[in-house]
Amino acid sequence: MTNNIKDKNSQESIRLEISEFNSDGSCNSELEGKKFKVFGAIPGEIVLVNIVKEFSDFTVVNVSKVLKSSPNRIEPPCEFYLLCSGCQFQHLDYEFQLKLKTKIVTEEILKNENFKHVEILNTIRSDKLYHYRNHARFTISKKPPLRGNLGFVNKFSRKIFKINKCLLMDHKINYLIKLIQGKLIGMSQLSIRVGANSGFALIQPDFQDIFSEIKSGQKKITEYFLGNPFRIGSPSFFQVNTKQAEKLSELLVEHLSLDGSEMVLDTYCGVGVFSVLLAPFVKNVVGIEISDSAIEDAIFNSRHLDNVEFIKDSTEEALKKLDFHPDIVILDPPRSGCKKNVLDSLKLIKPKKILMISCDLESFMRDTEILCMNDYQLKLVQPVDMFPNTKHIEIFGVLEKLN
Template identity: 40%
Template sequence: MSLDPLRNEEDIKEYVDLRLGPMGEIGDCVANLDGETIGVFGGIPGELVKARIYRYRRRKRSMVTGMVSQVIEPSPHRVEVPCPNFGPCSGCQWQHIDYQHQLELKRGIVSESFSSYCTLEEVNISPTLPAPSQFEYRNHARFTVRFGGQMGFSNRITRRFVRIENCMLMAPEINEVLGGLQDKVSETTNLSVRVGVNTGDRLIQPTLSAPDIPFASGQKWYTEKLKGRIFRVASPSFFQVNTPQSETLIDLVSEYLALTKEQILVDAYAGVGTFASILAPNVKKVFAIEESASAVMDASSALSDVLNIEFLLGKTEKVLADIAEDIDALILDPPRVGCHPDTLKAVIERRPPRVAYVSCDPLSLARDLDILVKGNYRVINVQPVDMFPQTYHVECVVTLGLSGQT
């Protein structure tokens, strides 16, 4: 029997009227429930709503969360939701908010994350750069498989499975796979689909053996094209889910670093080498640091014609300090948890004059920037980039220079 009270006590329903406060860290609005601060999904700051209250336990902790069931006083930024699965699915959080306001809210999330640090009080945060497509932008989907091969997603609060016939965030090529495999993949409980939107290539994992599967599966890697270069991406390797906005990140980093042929560039957390390979023609040499062996193999197979890149397999916090050459420019593109403290220590000790920090988590970004600023760096600009329309997630490209240098 399930231990989740949201599954077992359907007859117990609690509703309350709430005035919604500012946007929280995970796309919910902050609200006051009998003196307790809770998050309410499906709302917009300032609205008066009737919310269903969920009380449950996760990881031995008591949790209280609200979900909007009725809007009493709507925000002028509320729009009609186009997706029939919005809410039960929970993969999107902001389809009910007009897109321009989504961009403003994302800038606000970054600003709020910085507000806890006095070192970041005067930092300039530019308006969020919009995505070229508000839907059909994701090149990667991880489907949950339940009930005889049904494909869908699990709600983040209720944990209920939601069957999906078409996901509005996914590239059309992924929805084609979803339609062809729906009800046919009972041999697995999870299915990963990745597509090269510029190549037409496809990766479906795990291998499917049922006789009525209409697509090849079990591929070890697929290819994608960025800025005219072909990249190989293995199943375990990281690759940005929004291909057009990946090129935007490259443009922003390139513009700020203003690289020259005499310079040494270090690309830390290099992945399959997108930054390193595209920027390599502009510099004398690139050191690309990556701890994933599969990503380094991907990069090496695709970059045989680029002779001035040296890939260093290992953790950035252990490798960066050992590079013998002086570093003229540095790219930091860590995972969501941010940089290891030893990485930041090495940056401060090595003192590269220009640093571009690419982050997908404003909280870990703010923590790391505070350390770098205390280590004699200054933040020149913070540029939010919308990699994930209809969700609360926001990417940032931060430019830093040494204090006292222009």
């Protein structure tokens, strides 16, 4: 029975029965012909909700009270949950989160008739459910009453709310927040990156005039990754969950069956993590990267290896000019995925294997489907939980050339 009844504590509450999950972490519900996107719910539950925002074709609501609870529900530990855009799954127990991520990926892949044969593995769990992020970007309020306070932006009102800690962040980041909160007058943004393994910190911008006792304004940081030191310049990309990124990197070697004769092309290579880790197992690695800072780091990080080279260019342009034939291509593009001409070039280059790594299921599916139209077969998909308690899923896919 679905009735629009008012919660006795709140004039605004609406009673909803919850149906399936959406890809943004919300759930669907319908009442008297009206569609709702419900945050903080689980399919099968009956909840009271508060309206957050109304659109012409649906209304966004947050759960205010659970009337019939799912067995997979837990108490979200963060006081800012549902206000902040960082986490969507804190109210789900971790086993359920992992199963849900595998289900989301499986359903998306099986929508394509040609992918019925694909081996889809269970999502690789993260040992840490909280405090796994090595990088934080905060907004600082310039106006009273929060002037000088750092925080996040409310996902609905877009107003800054002050935080004293974020449960996703490394403990060292939260320690720093405690020291500086409320004293950041005149600043608008703050980035803190820490080495989860090395313990080093990189704080931007330089605020030594306010906090002389805290080192800031560093240009680079060193992080140990599977025992190897990597220099990471302040503007360079580096995976935010070091431990899970290590597990992801190990998948490369595990799924490549290398015999040492391979030429590997590591596109969108960042500071050269995959290039450096694969170098001992293959003949040559060539990395491609567009960012000046990341390519300088990659060259520095591979200085002890004589079979690694880097091309500073866009993957789009570098593939057009490639003067060797790679056996294996690693594709690890930004969230938006590969440009169409990258996929067109790969069809001409014809590597035997393509490893596709993506933090976005939609662009992963789009790019994989294009590659698999004639030339490649998607053999295996391995989701990795790089971002526990959030809707985000890292996806690792193995594509093999059809004869």
